[in-house]
Amino acid sequence: MNRNLLAWYDRHHRELPWRVSPGASARGLRPDPYHIWLSEVMLQQTTVQAVKPYFDKFLGLWPTVADLAAAPTEDVMAAWAGLGYYARARNLKKCAEAVATDHGGVFPDTEAGLRSLPGIGDYTSAAVAAIAFNRPSAVMDGNVERVISRLYAIDAPLPGSKPEMKRHVAELTPQDRPGDFAQAMMDLGATICTPKRPACALCPLNDRCLALAEHDPERFPVKAAKKEKPVRFGAAFVAVNPEGAILLRRRVESGLLGGMTEVPTTAWTARLDGGQTIEHAPFPARWESCGTIVHVFTHFELRLSVFRAVTAEVGLPDPGWWEPVTNLHAQALPTVMKKVITQAIPRAFEPHPS
DNA sequence: TAGACGTGGTA
DNA sequence: TTACCAAGTCT
Numbered sequence: 001m002n003r004n005l006l007a008w009y010d011r012h013h014r015e016l017p018w019r020v021s022p023g024a025s026a027r028g029l030r031p032d033p034y035h036i037w038l039s040e041v042m043l044q045q046t047t048v049q050a051v052k053p054y055f056d057k058f059l060g061l062w063p064t065v066a067d068l069a070a071a072p073t074e075d076v077m078a079a080w081a082g083l084g085y086y087a088r089a090r091n092l093k094k095c096a097e098a099v100a101t102d103h104g105g106v107f108p109d110t111e112a113g114l115r116s117l118p119g120i121g122d123y124t125s126a127a128v129a130a131i132a133f134n135r136p137s138a139v140m141d142g143n144v145e146r147v148i149s150r151l152y153a154i155d156a157p158l159p160g161s162k163p164e165m166k167r168h169v170a171e172l173t174p175q176d177r178p179g180d181f182a183q184a185m186m187d188l189g190a191t192i193c194t195p196k197r198p199a200c201a202l203c204p205l206n207d208r209c210l211a212l213a214e215h216d217p218e219r220f221p222v223k224a225a226k227k228e229k230p231v232r233f234g235a236a237f238v239a240v241n242p243e244g245a246i247l248l249r250r251r252v253e254s255g256l257l258g259g260m261t262e263v264p265t266t267a268w269t270a271r272l273d274g275g276q277t278i279e280h281a282p283f284p285a286r287w288e289s290c291g292t293i294v295h296v297f298t299h300f301e302l303r304l305s306v307f308r309a310v311t312a313e314v315g316l317p318d319p320g321w322w323e324p325v326t327n328l329h330a331q332a333l334p335t336v337m338k339k340v341i342t343q344a345i346p347r348a349f350e351p352h353p354s
Numbered sequence: 355t356a357g358a359c360g361t362g363g364t365a
Numbered sequence: 366t367t368a369c370c371a372a373g374t375c376t
Binding site for chain 2: 045046047050082083084086087088196255257258295297298299334335
């Protein structure tokens, strides 16, 4: 089974910016642990395509973990803006600092050592240990869960079935080439053993897949039913001053969009109850309605009424600051806030003639 | 332990 | 268009 999978990986592995190809790996070339760690954190709940430009940007800005550890947190948050799950960026910075100060700038080379660092959980510690250090750790992400659940036709629903699946992964993981094995399982899940319409005819494991034998691989993995997504309402205020700057402020460090930049908004409530009016604007002004934007988060849908005003204000409000519209691209603005600002100022994020 | 936590792509 | 999904972690 491992021989089939690794032979398939040797021929069909994906070429990725952070990856050392299996041929080079066989000649003893190891990937940079910093690159592997950075890519793994970015890839948490995120697609390869979305990660690639961010990975390149981060390596350009911070070529080593020491550079990242020394960077201002606001710069890291701004560079991460748009990638989502911003706790990852906060923990990324904390982890880099821990590696720099507590580990002499060198990543721990064991699963347990990695697991103790901020933002590194069961999956990432196993993945970095296997891929960067060739440790035979049991690497299980969503791809591997799908592959395993089909190989063994596991009827018990996720996430309860995780321990059972992890035992199978551990038992399958070879002492030889464990890093390639982990990447092979994930590539298989991403390209062959896909959620919909898996390409079983091309699968190197199709001779031992119980789900295929049952003629319904799409039935796996079985998952617990999800809950309905609630709707929340609020208002957002885009103030433009005479110098062409807009009023921004920083969100608190924890929770939703923690540490990111926003325009002033009302609280986001479950009902349109009158708490979304211009009385809640950061200051009195001739606020004009610009319509609404809708943004869907993981656990709720947000509908924001957007207002715009041109003000005579140039002084520094407290809290907050005036940021030139021409410099918005350098801010730690999450996507929902870019939507709000674009609703009020349609060309705000277009390139400026200089 | 189950909920919080983003975003963009695909069918 | 709605629904699901993508290399999870933290509390």
